[in-house]
Amino acid sequence: MLSTAQSLHAAMLYGQAHLALTIWSTPRRSRRAMNHYGQRAMKHWQTHRPQAFEQLPNPQEFFTAMGERIATAVADLIPTLAGADHPGEEYLEKVARLNAARLRAEEIAMENEGALASPELNREEWEDTTSETKDSLLDWAWKMKDQLDGDADHGLTWEDSQRRWMLPLTFLQEMAAASSPLEYLREHSSIWETSVENRWTRDSTSPAL
CATH class of the missing domain: 1.20.5 (Single alpha-helices involved in coiled-coils or other helix-helix interfaces)
Structure with a gap:
């Protein structure tokens, strides 16, 4: 017993x-508990990037993983940014140097992860700042004409153009071949408007804005 x-x-x-x-x-x-980096990023997105936040299938998991990556990057960056101890360096001087390195490491890591990405633009602000306008599309069409005729090489490709404008390949090819790209664009305005809506959706929810 x-x-x-x-x-x-x-x-x-x-x-x-x-x-x-x-x-x-x-x-x-x-x-897994979300660290303070993840918490800070999630709060920023909820406040400044609500549309992008709503697109996340699992925000808790997303920001927990982001916080862990940031913490790892910070730990890796600090030794490089702080450098070796200075000869005759006082204790408080070393503390200040290490703190400065940590702050800089956090800034770099959070920027690389898009933790504090720029606030979302409203539709009017986006239309005022986007580079994909009708004028720039017409400029693209004339440059593509030159390139197809062998008169100049602007480094344009159909794949990049499709991705940039979110327009069908046939639309771009026909516009570049048209005698008047402006008239072609006017005749196919509905396709252009669809492109505008698709690009607005893409840009307004992109994490890296």
């Missing part, structure tokens, strides 16, 4: 084993 001390010891071991088994059997993802 076990003594009181032995019984208590056995109960303690059982409790520890039960706790370890519970932790081990819990899915790892559910145990």
Whole structure:
């Protein structure tokens, strides 16, 4: 028969084993806590990028992973940014140098991750700042004409043009071949308007704005 001390010891071991088994059997993802970098980024997106935030299928997971990547990058950057100890450096001087390195590392890591990405533009602001306007499309069409005729090489490709304008390949090819790109654009204004809507959706929800 076990003594009181032995019984208590056995109960303690059982409790520890039960706790370890519970932790081990819990899915790892559910145990991940969002660090302060992830929390800061999520709050920024909720306030300044609500449309992009709503596009995320799992914001908790997204910002938890982002925070972890930022923390890793900060830890990797600090030694490089801080450099070696200075000869005769006082304790407070070293603390100041390391703090400055940490702040700079955080700035770099958060910028690389898009944690504090620029606030979303409203539709009017976007239309005033986008470079994909009708005038720039017409300029593209004349340059593509020159390129297709062999008169100049502007480095234009159909793939890049499709991606930039979000227009069908046939539309771009026919516009570049038209005697008057302006008239062609006017005759196919509905396709242009669809492109505008698609680009607005793309740009207004892009994390890297």
